[in-house]
Amino acid sequence: MSHAPSTLHDLPLRTAARIQRVRPQGPQDPVAARLDELGFVPGATVRVVARGPLGGEPIAVQVGATRFALRRSEAERVDVSLAAPGAGVAGR
Amino acid sequence: MNAAVHLGAGEAGRIALVGNPNCGKTALFNRLTGSRQKVANYTGVTVERKEGRFFGPSGRRWRVLDLPGAYSLQPKSPDEAVTRAVCLGELPGEAPPDVLVCVVSATNLRLHLRFALEVRALGRPMVLVLNMMDDAARRGVTIDRARLEAEIGVPVVEAVAIQAHGAQALVDLLDDGPIEAPRAPTPADLHVETDRLLDAVATGVDGDLASDWTERIDRVLLHPVAGLVILALLLFLMFQAVFTWAKPVMELIQSGVTLLGDQVSASLPPGPLRGLLTSGVIAGAGSVLAFLPQILILFFFILALEESGYLPRAAFLLDRLMVGAGLSGRSFIPLLSSFACAVPGIMATRSIQHPRDRLLTIMVAPLMTCSARLPVYALLIAAFVPAREVGGLFNLQGLVLFALYAMGIGTAVLIAWSAKRWGGPAGEHPLLLELPAYRWPHPRDLALGLWERAQIFIRRVGTVIVALTVLLWGLSSFPPPPPGATEPAIYHSAAGWIGRGLAWIFSPIGFNWQICIALVPGLAAREVVVGALATVYALSAGDTGSAAEALTPLIGAQWGLPTALSLLVWYVYAPQCFATQAVIRRETNSARMAATAAGYQLALAYGAAFLTYHAARALT
Numbered sequence: 001m002s003h004a005p006s007t008l009h010d011l012p013l014r015t016a017a018r019i020q021r022v023r024p025q026g027p028q029d030p031v032a033a034r035l036d037e038l039g040f041v042p043g044a045t046v047r048v049v050a051r052g053p054l055g056g057e058p059i060a061v062q063v064g065a066t067r068f069a070l071r072r073s074e075a076e077r078v079d080v081s082l083a084a085p086g087a088g089v090a091g092r
Numbered sequence: 093m094n095a096a097v098h099l100g101a102g103e104a105g106r107i108a109l110v111g112n113p114n115c116g117k118t119a120l121f122n123r124l125t126g127s128r129q130k131v132a133n134y135t136g137v138t139v140e141r142k143e144g145r146f147f148g149p150s151g152r153r154w155r156v157l158d159l160p161g162a163y164s165l166q167p168k169s170p171d172e173a174v175t176r177a178v179c180l181g182e183l184p185g186e187a188p189p190d191v192l193v194c195v196v197s198a199t200n201l202r203l204h205l206r207f208a209l210e211v212r213a214l215g216r217p218m219v220l221v222l223n224m225m226d227d228a229a230r231r232g233v234t235i236d237r238a239r240l241e242a243e244i245g246v247p248v249v250e251a252v253a254i255q256a257h258g259a260q261a262l263v264d265l266l267d268d269g270p271i272e273a274p275r276a277p278t279p280a281d282l283h284v285e286t287d288r289l290l291d292a293v294a295t296g297v298d299g300d301l302a303s304d305w306t307e308r309i310d311r312v313l314l315h316p317v318a319g320l321v322i323l324a325l326l327l328f329l330m331f332q333a334v335f336t337w338a339k340p341v342m343e344l345i346q347s348g349v350t351l352l353g354d355q356v357s358a359s360l361p362p363g364p365l366r367g368l369l370t371s372g373v374i375a376g377a378g379s380v381l382a383f384l385p386q387i388l389i390l391f392f393f394i395l396a397l398e399e400s401g402y403l404p405r406a407a408f409l410l411d412r413l414m415v416g417a418g419l420s421g422r423s424f425i426p427l428l429s430s431f432a433c434a435v436p437g438i439m440a441t442r443s444i445q446h447p448r449d450r451l452l453t454i455m456v457a458p459l460m461t462c463s464a465r466l467p468v469y470a471l472l473i474a475a476f477v478p479a480r481e482v483g484g485l486f487n488l489q490g491l492v493l494f495a496l497y498a499m500g501i502g503t504a505v506l507i508a509w510s511a512k513r514w515g516g517p518a519g520e521h522p523l524l525l526e527l528p529a530y531r532w533p534h535p536r537d538l539a540l541g542l543w544e545r546a547q548i549f550i551r552r553v554g555t556v557i558v559a560l561t562v563l564l565w566g567l568s569s570f571p572p573p574p575p576g577a578t579e580p581a582i583y584h585s586a587a588g589w590i591g592r593g594l595a596w597i598f599s600p601i602g603f604n605w606q607i608c609i610a611l612v613p614g615l616a617a618r619e620v621v622v623g624a625l626a627t628v629y630a631l632s633a634g635d636t637g638s639a640a641e642a643l644t645p646l647i648g649a650q651w652g653l654p655t656a657l658s659l660l661v662w663y664v665y666a667p668q669c670f671a672t673q674a675v676i677r678r679e680t681n682s683a684r685m686a687a688t689a690a691g692y693q694l695a696l697a698y699g700a701a702f703l704t705y706h707a708a709r710a711l712t
Binding site: 034051052074 | 164207315320413416525
């Protein structure tokens with residue numbers, strides 16, 4: 001049970017969501033590869049914990065037990081879906 | 093332990109610590125080696141190479157290499173490339189390590205274990221260290237060590253690197269016998285394998301967010317308003333502390349130096365040797381050594397902020413601002429380090445992946461007021477700015493110091509901003525910065541970091557700075573003045589001749605010939621200028637007065653305020669440090685870039701000092 005996908009950048013503050021996929025820009029996208037290595041993988045739970053003081057950028061994201069600062073262009077590579085309140089968590 | 097082990101006494105082997113950033117690898121390195129460390133560079137690259145050694149229970153010696161932190165063996169930065177090359181045994185001039193010690197934080201298993209699986213896939217002898225076990229236990233993480241060892245197929249030990257004997261299990265394991273290469277097959281998807289391992293051996297790894305300290309602290313420190321206010325207060329406190337806390341210790345060092353000078357003076361007959369020792373060596377080295385407390389306080393703040401996990405948060409808060417100025421949030425850490433010294437600051441730019449961001453950060457890093465400029469600022473401020481309270485809270489001297497720092501920062505922003513405007517489109521700049529969990533800085537790691545800095549500084553005082561001061565003393569003492577000369581002796585010396593020649597160039601910005609003499613050795617190391625002025629004025633005053641303390645009233649009486657302000661401004665901008673020029677050349681691999689950096693700073697220094705001098709003259 002999940003809502004239509006949007007990107008990590010649009011996720012409201014402190015709202016848990018699941019990663020659907022990371023969209024590489026081009027065939028060899030080092031940013032997408034690094035996002036994958038950092039744990040931004042389908043099925044992982046993410047949450048925006050803070051937004052930057054100017055223009056809401058960058059965002060601080062919690063994935064697993066780790067926090068990362070991501071700029072808009074990085075966060076927009078990550079498609080997420082909101083877990084509906086009270087709904088069970090969909091598998092991978 | 094059997095006899096065979098004892099037969100092999102001596103060199104036991106070489107291990108390399110490898111792991112994610114923030115896995116506590118460096119704390120483990122400190123725990124293993126204590127102060128038996130050597131910091132250098134890898135051949136041909138400017139990545140810092142830290143090696144140390146320790147002794148196992150059998151008395152055999154292990155050499156240990158602390159590799160740069162990496163998220164993956166598919167490198168995205170020069171640091172990670174070195175880590176990969178050393179692990180594969182492919183780095184020229186670096187023997188492959190006998191055992192790879194892969195350090196993972198038990199508090200961040202999901203991320204770190206994936207990397208450990210990458211390391212395992214290399215098929216080299218390997219040990220897995222579960223570090224920060226105490227932290228993990230507090231957060232309710234449990235890990236079945238024996239089960240993990242069986243599942244992952246390499247020896248696993250627990251460690252608490254910040255505790256005494258916290259690495260004993262690792263030491264015993266290494267000492268006990270040969271570590272075998274793993275034979276487990278490499279899974280197709282490391283994330284899936286990580287999930288499987290975590291399900292099998294651990295509970296609570298993803299943490300309970302609401303009760304997490306990091307969550308609570310971040311709500312304040314990353315707050316758009318409160319976060320920025322706290323950052324500004326923190327930086328301000330840091331600079332006030334540098335100026336006020338250090339004072340008692342500085343005075344102690346200064347009186348010690350004066351005492352030593354008097355002792356030597358009393359026990360030697362008058363003559364060139366006495367002059368050399370008191371005016372040259374003791375006054376010169378002493379006046380620079382007195383600034384050690386300030387430098388250590390500054391480094392203490394930077395190290396403590398780094399260890400606590402705050403620095404990347406500051407980078408997060410300032411990222412957008414710095415992008416606006418043509419830099420990156422990642423530039424913040426190198427630039428903050430440059431306040432201590434531009435050399436480690438410029439070397440820290442390696443963590444900026446984007447080449448243009450990195451180059452720009454390197455070019456403006458020397459504008460951050462390094463600790464070597466502090467002696468000069470401190471001397472001039474003490475001589476010309478009254479120690480008045482402002483608004484019942486701040487010290488006027490501290491405020492002027494703050495303004496000088498702000499000038500450097502402001503100019504750096506302007507330069508970066510113009511470079512961005514004229515440099516054309518820059519393409520995408522990745523940030524992807526980890527914000528590690530907060531932790532208390534550990535005194536032992538702070539102490540080791542400070543000790544490293546103190547050593548570097550004292551070594552500089554002991555070698556370069558004393559040599560330059562002695563050379564300057566020689567130039568200022570010979571040839572002796574002609575009989576019947578009315579001017580001070582230095583006026584007729586070789587240094588006087590040079591100084592008067594340079595004064596022709598520098599008089600438009602208000603520098604007299606004494607300052608010009610001091611500028612020459614200052615080219616090699618800024619802080620020498622204070623010692624050099626001491627030498628010049630001690631000689632021109634005709635007696636053996638000592639160091640900065642004696643200098644303060646002297647220059648206060650002899651220079652006008654415009655000259656003092658002009659010299660302060662000159663020091664905000666001037667390229668006066670060979671080491672910085674050398675490191676810019678090395679890091680950019682371009683003599684042209686180093687020349688550009690020196691050239692623009694020189695032009696800026698002369699222009700700004702010129703304006704300051706004439707504006708001050710018009711107003712006073």
